[in-house]
Amino acid sequence: MTENLRTHKDLNLVPFVSVDHMMRLIHRIGIEKMMTGIAAYIEADFSRWESFDKTARIASHSDKGVIELMPTSDGKLYGFKYVNGHPKNMKEGLQTVTAFGVLSEVYTGYPVLFSEMTILTALRTAATSAVAAKYLARDDSRCMAIIGNGAQSEFQALAFKALLGIDRLRLYDIDPAATAKCKLNLSDCGFEITCCDSAAAAVAGADIITTVTADKRNATILTDDMIVSGVHINAVGGDCPGKTEVDREILLRAEIFVEYPPQTRIEGDIQQLPADYPVNELWTFIRDEQQGRTEREQITLFDSVGFAIEDFSALRYVRDQLGKPGMSDLCEDLDLIADPDEPRDLYGMVQRNASVSIAA
Amino acid sequence: MTENLRTHKDLNLVPFVSVDHMMRLIHRIGIEKMMTGIAAYIEADFSRWESFDKTARIASHSDKGVIELMPTSDGKLYGFKYVNGHPKNMKEGLQTVTAFGVLSEVYTGYPVLFSEMTILTALRTAATSAVAAKYLARDDSRCMAIIGNGAQSEFQALAFKALLGIDRLRLYDIDPAATAKCKLNLSDCGFEITCCDSAAAAVAGADIITTVTADKRNATILTDDMIVSGVHINAVGGDCPGKTEVDREILLRAEIFVEYPPQTRIEGDIQQLPADYPVNELWTFIRDEQQGRTEREQITLFDSVGFAIEDFSALRYVRDQLGKPGMSDLCEDLDLIADPDEPRDLYGMVQRNASVSIAA
Known part of the structure; x- marks a missing residue:
């Protein structure tokens, strides 16, 4: 039972890498070393090209810019990035490109990493060019x-x-x-x-x-x-x-x-x-x-x-770094996935929360 | 300048509705009233069907289940949901369906709401059936x-x-x-x-x-x-x-x-x-x-x-509720969007963070 609860806890809380976390990760590793590391992951993933689901990104265009979703999967992990491209933003003091992304486990469909990707996209784009x-x-x-x-x-x-x-x-x-x-x-x-x-x-x-x-x-x-x-x-x-x-x-x-x-x-x-x-x-x-x-x-x-595989590689790299000793302070847990003890009892979980909510 | 900084602050921090926030929102509004409210948003959005970008969801299938992205836009707001469907999960003590979603402003491409949607999907699915x-x-x-x-x-x-x-x-x-x-x-x-x-x-x-x-x-x-x-x-x-x-x-x-x-x-x-x-x-x-x-x-x-428009309606409903008096405690700000004061100086922002990171 304790084991079970621990598993639940692990899965319902999704590690989140904020902008601040990402900057600290870069400084802890060193930016050149990190881009070299991401480049190696990109090379490794491009080398197994046939393992991936490949699709052109799904774009929503407006006269102001574009918002895109970029999914891919290697059968074990699924990843996607949300990214916008708004050239007019710069004049308004905003980023042309902002992004965030998710890695999930294909076996359960549960997300296992949520990360800022505005900075990470800059790193992976440069790493891909250098590769x-x-x-x-x-x-x-x-x-x-x-x-x-x-x-x-x-x-x-x-x-x-x-x-x-x-x-x-x-x-x-x-x-x-x-x-x-x-x-x-x-x-x-x-x-x-x-x-x-x-x-x-x-x-x-x-x-x-x-x-x-x-x-x-x-x-x-x-x-x-x-x-x-x-x-x-x-x-x-x-x-x-x-x-x-x-x-x-x-x-x-x-x-x-x-x-x-x-x-x-x-x-x-x-x-x-x-x-x-x-x-x-x-x-x-x-x-x-x-x-x-x-x-x-x-x-x-x-x-x-x-391309989506580059984002997948970059997210995979970040996730692997977070798993290393002394790196766990570079993310926080998000209460993102509703996960009742009895999976069919989603309503019961909501209902039991009522007393807590009213007391709060 | 102060105005500008405030705008930046507003945009780089994205309101996040966790599972716990969503449950408290449901209890504060009342579940039947909330489903009636979401139903009204769905009816309003279905009534302006031609305003929406419509696309069948983008599915990634495996022998364990499916992971899908469901985007849509009405030209002012863009929304998407991530959702999985893993019937085998239930036997392992996990949810068959988990979900989260995002609303963004089409004008800037910046996200304006990030929300759990496992519970919200349950509400909007039922609301759509009742409509x-x-x-x-x-x-x-x-x-x-x-x-x-x-x-x-x-x-x-x-x-x-x-x-x-x-x-x-x-x-x-x-x-x-x-x-x-x-x-x-x-x-x-x-x-x-x-x-x-x-x-x-x-x-x-x-x-x-x-x-x-x-x-x-x-x-x-x-x-x-x-x-x-x-x-x-x-x-x-x-x-x-x-x-x-x-x-x-x-x-x-x-x-x-x-x-x-x-x-x-x-x-x-x-x-x-x-x-x-x-x-x-x-x-x-x-x-x-x-x-x-x-x-x-x-x-x-x-x-x-x-369908994606139903999720869009549900997210829009949640966002509007959070804007009402006394509701601001039902979300927290996520440091999700890298947004340097000078938009072209993303690298400089990362670089300036080095001293902070090393001191920390």
């Missing part, structure tokens, strides 16, 4: 241009430093204040940083070009004449219908790599191309530990939109 | 049979009492302990209760027949010979592929009413019928305040599976 670049960028890459110096930019820089050894940054944003903020935030991280006054200036000499702008429109951040052979393009910002960053001509010159084609063809920069245009699936290279880049002079492009 | 019966059952209905006396049964009884004046119950479950539990729980609620030893005995003389069993298989809870003319069947338990309760012959004799045909044809009892079999949409009768039953001798059947 892709490991397979796609030239081995001697040292210098990265970052076009768009908003909320995601520093995370990209640090993930590429941790996983690829990038130590030179060339920053550009249409708002110089964003560039100044990015430079200041990264000033003690071991980068040589150059602030540039145009996208063209930023990409000059870069081995890797990261585009991570937030406008919800078909913008042309990169034009064909900026792109020299041998470069890797990490195109992060073009991630919903009508929102692209890269000129179509560049797409036609590049070898294109994507997370999950059915979703990327709708949301990614390749929405500019025919629906049957050949693209490569990142997971196949990760699983076979095989370089995606075949020639030094090749232009490679990772058309990042963000 | 349907208002339009479909004979006006002089007094006696309801309930086949399946599990977690949903008492809520059904009380909703039908509150909305239709049902005051006689005929209970049957394959497990007499479930019937005894249901009878005991309802003993002070003003019903005349008869416990029956078969489904056939329970339906004899009933004006309304509610089937609410939990087996995940094609069961035949009701057979054709049990059904007399003039009865209303509230078929609640057949709600996923391969899970039905009502004999096909009964479906062919009855006038069938459903929530959202594309979902019900997959999940409801009508999965036994051809995909183009004519059914009536409940919302059209609610909007026009028009009886669905046209003849006293007619057999009507509500093939309930549960």
Whole structure:
């Protein structure tokens, strides 16, 4: 009976990682080490791609932005993320992207982790980009241009430093204040940083070009004449219908790599191309530990939109960290699941609560 | 600036209604009054059916059960529910169905309510059944049979009492302990209760027949010979592929009413019928305040599976109650949304937290 009650207690209380908890987790582990850890979970999960239920995310669009649900399951765990994308939010002092997510046990259907994911999404997006670049960028890459110096930019820089050894940054944003903020935030991280006054200036000499702008429109951040052979393009910002960053001509010159084609063809920069245009699936290279880049002079492009498995990996990573000694203070228990002692007696549980409620 | 900070504070903290809060809300309002209130919200939302984004729920099936996401939006608010269905859970001392849900503001994409929904789903399911019966059952209905006396049964009884004046119950479950539990729980609620030893005995003389069993298989809870003319069947338990309760012959004799045909044809009892079999949409009768039953001798059947708009209505109802004077103690603020003062400075917010974390 005691055992039974303990099991009930465990299942009806769901560990919750708040924003504050997540920040403390990052500092306790170290942000570069944490992104490296998440990257390893993403690689492990992409390597068993066929184990997952895969579905394009379920989007609810309005003229102000989009709200999406991103579910997946490997048959043992089920995960989903809620995420919004509201480019207009920034001008109102709000985040463009906020998110939270849940991991559940497939066997019972009970949630086992509820977590903030605004910060965690920033980490996993950067980790995914760096994983892709490991397979796609030239081995001697040292210098990265970052076009768009908003909320995601520093995370990209640090993930590429941790996983690829990038130590030179060339920053550009249409708002110089964003560039100044990015430079200041990264000033003690071991980068040589150059602030540039145009996208063209930023990409000059870069081995890797990261585009991570937030406008919800078909913008042309990169034009064909900026792109020299041998470069890797990490195109992060073009991630919903009508929102692209890269000129179509560049797409036609590049070898294109994507997370999950059915979703990327709708949301990614390749929405500019025919629906049957050949693209490569990142997971196949990760699983076979095989370089995606075949020639030094090749232009490679990772058309990042963000896929549910990456969130699943990030949540799985967080859950595993919380289980380690000394980490249990990084979450709190939420009274989320009604779980009467006799499962068919939900009404009785509510009814018995009446005396407590009235007394309170 | 103070104003701005207050706005930030309001948005980054999300009101959370725990299981305990929900039970106290029910007792403060009164369960029958609360179901009547939720029913009114459901009627109001079904009356503006065309305002809603509608999609069949997104299900992840395993051999143990199903986990589903149920999103909808009216353009101003967005809502979704997470819900599982694991019939095998009951034998392990767990709930068959657990749920939680979120309401968000479409304008910002920020969540504005996070709530337990295991109990709330029980209320809204019963409220929806009673709303349907208002339009479909004979006006002089007094006696309801309930086949399946599990977690949903008492809520059904009380909703039908509150909305239709049902005051006689005929209970049957394959497990007499479930019937005894249901009878005991309802003993002070003003019903005349008869416990029956078969489904056939329970339906004899009933004006309304509610089937609410939990087996995940094609069961035949009701057979054709049990059904007399003039009865209303509230078929609640057949709600996923391969899970039905009502004999096909009964479906062919009855006038069938459903929530959202594309979902019900997959999940409801009508999965036994051809995909183009004519059914009536409940919302059209609610909007026009028009009886669905046209003849006293007619057999009507509500093939309930549960639709996202009902959860949206229930969450909206809860949110409005929390806004009333004296109700603010029925939720707590969750630190769920990372919201730096400068929206593009998410990394800076994390970085500035380092000193706090290390000191802690």
